[in-house]
Amino acid sequence: MRGKIITISSGKGGVGKTTTTANLGLGLAALGYRVICIDADIGLRNLDVILGLENRIVYDIVNVIEGRTTLRRALVRDKRFPEHLRLLPAAQTRNKEAISEEDMERVAYEAAEMADFVLIDSPAGIEHGFRYAVRPADRVLIVTNPEVSAVRDADRVIGLLEAYGRAEPSLIVNRIKPELVRRNEMLDPASIVDLLAIDLIGIVPEDRSVLSASNRGQPVVLDKRSSAGQAYRNISRRLVGEKVPFMDLRGPSFLQRLFGGA
Amino acid sequence: MRNFFRRRRKSEKEVAAQRLRLVLAHDRANIEPGMLEVLKDEIIAVISKHLEIDAAQVKIEFSEDEAETRLVADIPLKTARRRRR
Numbered sequence: 001m002r003g004k005i006i007t008i009s010s011g012k013g014g015v016g017k018t019t020t021t022a023n024l025g026l027g028l029a030a031l032g033y034r035v036i037c038i039d040a041d042i043g044l045r046n047l048d049v050i051l052g053l054e055n056r057i058v059y060d061i062v063n064v065i066e067g068r069t070t071l072r073r074a075l076v077r078d079k080r081f082p083e084h085l086r087l088l089p090a091a092q093t094r095n096k097e098a099i100s101e102e103d104m105e106r107v108a109y110e111a112a113e114m115a116d117f118v119l120i121d122s123p124a125g126i127e128h129g130f131r132y133a134v135r136p137a138d139r140v141l142i143v144t145n146p147e148v149s150a151v152r153d154a155d156r157v158i159g160l161l162e163a164y165g166r167a168e169p170s171l172i173v174n175r176i177k178p179e180l181v182r183r184n185e186m187l188d189p190a191s192i193v194d195l196l197a198i199d200l201i202g203i204v205p206e207d208r209s210v211l212s213a214s215n216r217g218q219p220v221v222l223d224k225r226s227s228a229g230q231a232y233r234n235i236s237r238r239l240v241g242e243k244v245p246f247m248d249l250r251g252p253s254f255l256q257r258l259f260g261g262a
Numbered sequence: 263m264r265n266f267f268r269r270r271r272k273s274e275k276e277v278a279a280q281r282l283r284l285v286l287a288h289d290r291a292n293i294e295p296g297m298l299e300v301l302k303d304e305i306i307a308v309i310s311k312h313l314e315i316d317a318a319q320v321k322i323e324f325s326e327d328e329a330e331t332r333l334v335a336d337i338p339l340k341t342a343r344r345r346r347r
Contacts, residue, residue: 148282155286184273191279195286 003034003112006119006239007137009169011153013124015145016174019210021121022050023221023229024141027236029084030221033116036075038088038108040133041123042098045090052217053078053087062091065103071110080222086115096129108136117239126160134161140169141201146176146187155196170201172235177206202235203246204228287324287331298322305335314340 008021018041025037038061039047048054059074071088078085088111091098104120111118120137123129134140140161144154154171161169173189180186189203207228213220220229221236227247234244272280288295302322309315321336 148278148285151282152285152289155289159290181275184275187275187278187282191275195279195282 002109003036003115003117004138005108005112005136006117006139006141007040007122007134008119008141008143009122009130009134009157010124010143010150011126011130011157012144012150015143015150016204017124017143018046018050018121019214019219020141020143020172020174020204020232021047021119022219023232024236024239025051025085025087025117025119026078026081026219027221027232028117028119028239029078029081030233031236031240033084033240034114035085035117035119036088036111036115037085038111038118038120039090040104040120040129042090042129043092043095044123045092047121048076048087048089049217050214050219051078051087053089054217057089060089060091061107062094062098064088064107065099071107072114096123096127096132099132101132101135104132105136126156130157130160134164134166137166140166141172142169142198143172143174144192144196145174146181146189146192148187151187151192151195158196158198168198170199171196172202172204173200174204175206176203200246201238202231204231204235205247283326284324287326291324291331291333305337309337316340 008017008024010017021037025035028035037047037051039045040061041047042062045060048057053076056076059069061074063069064071064074075086075088078087088107108118108120120133122133142154142157144150158169171193173192176189177186181188189200193200205227207220207226209220209223209226210228213223213226219232220226221232223229231247234247237244302320305322306315306317306320310317316338319338323334325332325334
């Protein structure tokens with residue numbers, strides 16, 4: 001059976017698409033699913049460094065599309081879950097025009113024959129790179145931040161997906177600061193969901209360990225004590241169909257501080 | 263709801279949500295906010311041909327609920343107001 005293709009998109013850059021892709025890839029791999037992450041951000045590749053796999057790259061997606069190597073040989077095995085997680089890196093010295101929507105579709109479908117999940121990390125923007133990234137997707141996850149600009153761009157992406165006749169995307173609200181939400185100083189996930197009128201699949205709290213995770217190439221989903229990590233583990237389980245209640249965002253209680261997340 | 267919020271200083275969350283609501287309404291309807299002003303002037307000109315209206319009090323804005331976005335025009339008539347007094 002062909003695996004499910006999920007594209008992670010946002011419109012606005014810097015909201016956490018790549019971090020989300022890396023964490024969900026690892027989260028699904030940790031649950032025992034076979035995952036292939038595709039970095040579709042040609043020319044600005046980063047999924048490799050977030051996953052800590054930058055030193056193992058030999059071939060990239062453009063090499064595969066141009067027939068210089070096979071998909072199987074281009075895939076980089078993860079250090080932590082070598083049997084479950086593999087990365088197809090973006091090309092760094094080419095640009096987005098190097099691949100067409102059909103090329104991406106062909107590669108993603110081939111990857112889906114070898115995995116339970118194919119996660120595509122979309123480039124920011126709504127141009128060619130975005131279009132080829134969502135083209136093969138069975139499902140689209142939209143990452144946004146609790147900021148006016150990020151939510152507005154998410155709305156544009158939702159509108160475009162609708163115009164392409166795609167299934168309704170799901171929303172991940174990233175970098176929520178529970179304390180600011182509690183003081184009514186930040187847009188809360190409920191207001192954002194209300195404005196965008198789409199399904200919510202995850203709320204990821206702001207967490208300092210995300211920065212240190214990206215410094216080390218060890219995504220937070222691996223950190224049992226990180227609240228963001230817990231949020232990504234929850235989203236991973238929701239992606240495979242489990243019903244997981246949303247984390248309590250009224251701020252960490254004493255016990256949660258001690259043990260790291262709900 | 264809106265009147266209720268006006269009575270006290272809006273929280274940052276409310277300011278952000280309100281700005282977003284307006285920006286999204288314009289984005290989704292594909293009309294620049296300045297265009298609404300132009301539209302308003304044109305509506306006033308057309309209606310003034312037939313009715314005496316209070317041009318300074320005319321309001322044209324988007325109203326949103328889950329189901330749809332509407333363009334709502336609030337156009338007070340001068341005659342109507344006199345009668346009320």
